[in-house]
Amino acid sequence: MTARRVPEPVAYPFHTRDGLGLAAAYREAQRTAGPIRVQLPYGEPAWLVTRYAEARAVLADHRFSRAMDAVRDAPRTTPVSPIGLVATDPPEHTRLRRPAARAFTARRAERLRPRVREIAEAAAHRLAAQGPPADLVEGFALPVPIAVICELLGVPAADRDRFRGWSDTVLSTSGATREDFGAATGELKAYMAALLAQRRTEPADDLLTALLHARAEDAAPAATAASAATAVSAAVGPSATATDCPETAGTVTDTEAAADSADTVTVTDTAAADSAADAPDTTGPQQHGTTSGTAHSAAHGTGDAPGTSADDELVELCIALLLGGYETTAAQLANFTWVLLTERPEVLPALADSPGSAEAWVEELLRYVPLAASASLPRYATEDVEVGGVRVRAGEPVLVAIGAADRDGLRYPRPDDLDPGRDTGGHLAFGHGIHHCAGAALARVELQEGLRALARVLPGLRPAGAPTWRTAAFLRGPAELPVRW
Numbered sequence: 001m002t003a004r005r006v007p008e009p010v011a012y013p014f015h016t017r018d019g020l021g022l023a024a025a026y027r028e029a030q031r032t033a034g035p036i037r038v039q040l041p042y043g044e045p046a047w048l049v050t051r052y053a054e055a056r057a058v059l060a061d062h063r064f065s066r067a068m069d070a071v072r073d074a075p076r077t078t079p080v081s082p083i084g085l086v087a088t089d090p091p092e093h094t095r096l097r098r099p100a101a102r103a104f105t106a107r108r109a110e111r112l113r114p115r116v117r118e119i120a121e122a123a124a125h126r127l128a129a130q131g132p133p134a135d136l137v138e139g140f141a142l143p144v145p146i147a148v149i150c151e152l153l154g155v156p157a158a159d160r161d162r163f164r165g166w167s168d169t170v171l172s173t174s175g176a177t178r179e180d181f182g183a184a185t186g187e188l189k190a191y192m193a194a195l196l197a198q199r200r201t202e203p204a205d206d207l208l209t210a211l212l213h214a215r216a217e218d219a220a221p222a223a224t225a226a227s228a229a230t231a232v233s234a235a236v237g238p239s240a241t242a243t244d245c246p247e248t249a250g251t252v253t254d255t256e257a258a259a260d261s262a263d264t265v266t267v268t269d270t271a272a273a274d275s276a277a278d279a280p281d282t283t284g285p286q287q288h289g290t291t292s293g294t295a296h297s298a299a300h301g302t303g304d305a306p307g308t309s310a311d312d313e314l315v316e317l318c319i320a321l322l323l324g325g326y327e328t329t330a331a332q333l334a335n336f337t338w339v340l341l342t343e344r345p346e347v348l349p350a351l352a353d354s355p356g357s358a359e360a361w362v363e364e365l366l367r368y369v370p371l372a373a374s375a376s377l378p379r380y381a382t383e384d385v386e387v388g389g390v391r392v393r394a395g396e397p398v399l400v401a402i403g404a405a406d407r408d409g410l411r412y413p414r415p416d417d418l419d420p421g422r423d424t425g426g427h428l429a430f431g432h433g434i435h436h437c438a439g440a441a442l443a444r445v446e447l448q449e450g451l452r453a454l455a456r457v458l459p460g461l462r463p464a465g466a467p468t469w470r471t472a473a474f475l476r477g478p479a480e481l482p483v484r485w
Helices: 024-030 052-060 067-071 092-103 106-130 136-141 143-153 157-170 178-201 207-218 222-236 286-293 310-343 347-353 355-368 440-457
Strands: 036-039 046-049 379-381 385-387 390-392 397-400 478-480 482-484
Touching: 046 052, 052 385, 052 397, 092 207, 092 310, 106 136, 106 143, 106 440, 136 143, 136 310, 136 440, 136 478, 143 157, 143 207, 143 310, 143 440, 157 178, 157 310, 178 207, 178 310, 207 310, 310 347, 310 355, 310 440, 310 478, 347 355, 347 440, 355 440
Parallel strands: 046 397
Antiparallel strands: 036 046, 379 397, 385 390
């Protein structure tokens, strides 16, 4: 371990708002031994990890805590520090995540694929009927994942625009005040609480009902875990449609119900088959994992954890599912399409003839596109830890730049080339460790079917002008993407 050094922090984030390129400052950081010190707009300085091996190690190391975020002036880009599921550690994290983990499996995501295909093709046909030019974000990238997650949760179609308004405020990095954030979060919590209350008296074949069943069983002795899994399985059903399957079907196995009393379960997603962790979070790609932590817990009454109630915890989980279930996928649908149209225009026409290649392209685009505006969700060292030869002392925060790590030439040769033939295994777009995204499998299904629908229904798709880029959000990408065909 090298001698202790604490350099002056440099200003962070590095990315500009225009475009999706990897900032040059990340390359410079990767040439520096160990992590570098950075200062975000709010909070204390932090260490920033940019290389793949160190990023993967920090994400999986139990000596780093997310829960300390709540009692520190955490480094962040917003006045309010995200909390919720992403700001907990085992065993609390395991308990909070367990009900959802029972419902979210890759197998169920595959059963949902035909319905996702229907939703994506219907959106593409609406664009075709409208005629060019059109905004791909408004007409396709947003409505597809919104329809999927709202059907899964059982949110009425008439309320979907309300969720978009709340989400835009909650996920803003500069356009919303603390008061705006609090008001939007409060309205979102109240709405979700009312919907859960309705499902208690009027059960339906949706994810909210399944989560209520799992939560009720979770209060019973561990011996009833199997019956909880059965309740969830009955709710989502073997002949699942988008109204009865969970949006964030992802990286946990169907055997988790039998092992859910332990802090560790096996992650079996294709991009992280070697990631063993306790039940992962429902945040979408970890490049934008902040979405699941935005719901503020206003505890009232007693529950199954000191200072919180079971109802509040379930509301927070549902909000995490909602925001993480559509905002992140919507951003990546637009981003992937823009990258292909501008950097590899031959790919979408080829997908129309060879739809099976969508899987490889999605994995490479997940690795290639640095989605997050900046690294977020600091991990606090609970003891002195060596990271890249640098001693991180107990109590110091570490940020992981996943977008940079996935473009590390030491892990991926020619990292700035788009190559669907490369081995993308182990990319970190969905995170790693206990906060690995439980929605990874369904996110993949939506991205694959989204690109396939565009290729099939809109031949000749091409840009119709320059995009308008997001300027105040956790996620990078076009706010408007004009296209024609």
